[in-house]
Amino acid sequence: MASVATAPQPTTTEPEVAKKKTKSAGPKTPWWMWLSVAAIVVFCLFPFYWLINISLKTGNDLLSSALFPPNPTLKNYQSVFENPDFTAALRNSAVVALSTTVLALTVGSFCAYALARLRLRGKFVILAIVLTISTFPQIAIAAPLFKLWSDIGLFNTWLGLIIPYLTFALPLSVYILVSFFKEIPRDLEEAALVDGATHFQAFRKVVVPLAAPGLATAGILTFIGAWNEFLLAVTLTSSSKARTVPAAIAFFTGATEHEVAYGSIAAASVVISVPLILLVLLFQKRIVAGLTAGAVKG
C-alpha cells in the first residue's frame, strides 16, 4: 500500500488536467496516514493469510508457526474435493444461496415498487416494520423453527433454509430497491404505458433495467448473507442432503479419527471465500453506491 502511494505520479501531457488533479486532491497525505492504513490492512487481512497458510500445511507442519509454510502442499485442497460431504455441501450452498437471491430480488422488487410508487397510507410505518425484522436475533427463531420444521417436514431440506434466509434478506433488499425505484421518473413508466405496455411490462422493461444497479447490490448482499449463514444452517440440517458449506465444515473430521482436520477446514474455508471475494471486488463500487443511494440524493 505504502509503496504504491509514494510512487511518483505519472506526468500528464496536459498541464491543465494535472493542475485540476492536484487541486482536488487537497493537502498531501502525510506518511503516518499511509502507515496507519497499512497497519489496518495487515490487521484485517492477516487472519485470512493465516488461513491460507494453514491450508497449505499437513501433518506436523500444522504445529509450525513459521510465517511461510515449510513444505507447502495442495493436499488439503485435494482431500477437500474428494470429500463427498463437502461437494454435496457446495451444491447445497449454491442452490440455497442462489434461490434465496432470486426470490429475494423478485419478491423484494415487487414490494419495493409498491412502496415507492403507490399512494399508500402508512408507507413509512410499513418500511420501518420491514426493517425491524432484520434486527431480530437469529438465535431467537432457531429453536422454534427447528421444532416447526421437524413437525411439517421441512427439516433438513433446501426449502427449510431458503424460507428463513428470505425473511432476513428481504428487508435489506426492499430497503435498497425502494430508494432506487424512487429515483426513476414516473414519466418513463407513463411513456411506456402510452406506448402500449401493460403495467407489468412497463415495470419489467423500463423500471427494472433502470434499477439494475440496485438489483445488483441487493442481490450480492443477499447472496453473501445466505452463503455465509451458519447458525440456522447448523440447526435446521442434519445430513449432507441439505447441509450448506459453513455447517459442513464444522463437521469435518480429519483423514484419521484422531487427526484434527485443521488443514482441510482451512482449505475448505479458502475455497468458499474466493467466490465471495471476487464478487465483492468486482462490484464494490456498486455495493457502496447501492447502500448510500437515497441517503445522499434524498
Next chain:
Amino acid sequence: MAEIEFDDVVKRYPDGFEAVKHMSLEIRDAEFMILVGPSGCGKSTALRMIAGLEDISSGDLKIGGEVVNDLAPKDRDIAMVFQNYALYPHMTVRDNMGFALKLRKAPQEEIKRRVDEAAKTLELEQHLERKPANLSGGQRQRVAMGRAIVREPKAFLMDEPLSNLDAKLRVEMRAVVSRLQQRLETTTVYVTHDQTEAMTLGDRVAVMRAGILQQVDSPRQLYDDPRNIFVAGFIGSPAMNFFGGAIEGSTIHTPMGAVPLVDELRRSLEEHSTGRKDVIIGIRPEDFEDAKFAPEGHEGWEFDAPIELTESMGAEIYAHFDFDSEQQLESEELRELQEDAGTSDVPSSSSGHAVARVDAGSGVRAGERTRLWLDTAKIHVFDPSDGHSMTRASDNVGVA
C-alpha cells in the same frame, strides 16, 4: 386518425379538488388543437385524461366515437410526447423509437423500416445507435417526436414538448412540429403555456383557466374577439391594457378622455345596455400609435400621454405611459387574471399604467408628453360584473 370529444368531463381528486370542471370540447379529425392557460389550469390533466394516465371522475371521453373512459392507455392507440421527453435511458434511439412497435409484436423488418423512415424525417439517422444520454436537448426532443410518429397512432398528445429547449431551438422545433402535423394529418392535442406556440401552431386554441374552458377559437378569432377579460389579457404580448371607464350614449369615457364610439361598437353595445354604464375597457398596445404615424383611413382618436418608460425592440418601441385613474377599476376577473399572469405581464389598473406599441421611427422619450393615437374601432369593452365581452361580434362557439 380520429376525433376526440370531451363530453362534460370532470376530474375530481380524492381531496375534492376539481382540476377540470365540466369540460366539453370537440377536437376534429386531423385538427391541431392547442390547450393553453396559466399553470394549474387543468390543461395537462385534460391531456393526461385523453392518454388514459388520469381517471375520469364523470362525463365521457370519446376517441373516434368510442367511449374510452375505462380503456387502459395501451388500448387507446395514442402517442404522447412528454415535457421532459421521457426517453428510455437504457435503450438506443432506435430501440426507443421502435419500443411501441416491438410491444405490438410488429415484424422486425417493419419496425426497422418505420424507424428509419421517421429518423429520416427528423434528421436522426446518424444518431440511431446512440443512447439518449449522449444526445443534445434538441436531438432528444426529436427522438421523443420520432417515438410518437413511428407508431402512426390515432392522435398525438404533446405536453409542453418544447418548453425545455432554448429560445432559438424552440422556434426551429415549432416549425418542425407544424410541418409534421400538416404532413401526417394526425389529430394533435398540444398543451402549452407559451402563447406564441398557441398562436402559431394551432388550428384552434382552447384557453383554460382554473379547470374551466374559457374560449375555443382560431388564433385569429381569439386575438381579435376575446370572449372575456381573461382571454383578452392572456392572449397577446405585451398584454392588453385595461382601463376603468363608462359608456354614455355614443361616447366612452376613458381615463384618457371621452372617446367617440364607432358605429359598429355602439350597435353591439346597445344590445347590452342603455344609458350610462360602468365598464372595463381593453386596448391592445398595438392599437395605439404615435399620432405622427397614425395610419390613414382609420377612425382614430388622439390624446396626450406622459411617457414614463420606453423599451426599444428594434422594429418597434413599447412606450409605457401613465394615466389618471379617476375611478378604481374593480373586477374579480381582472384581479384573478393579474394573479394568474403575474402582475408584471398585465398592466395593473390601480397603478394607472399602460403600454403602447409605437413605430420605431417615433421620437417618444421617457419623461416627455407625447401625442398618441388610438384605433377606436379596436376598443374592447367588458362587463365588470362577469368579465364577459360586450363588444364580441358573435358568441358562436359552444363553450360552457
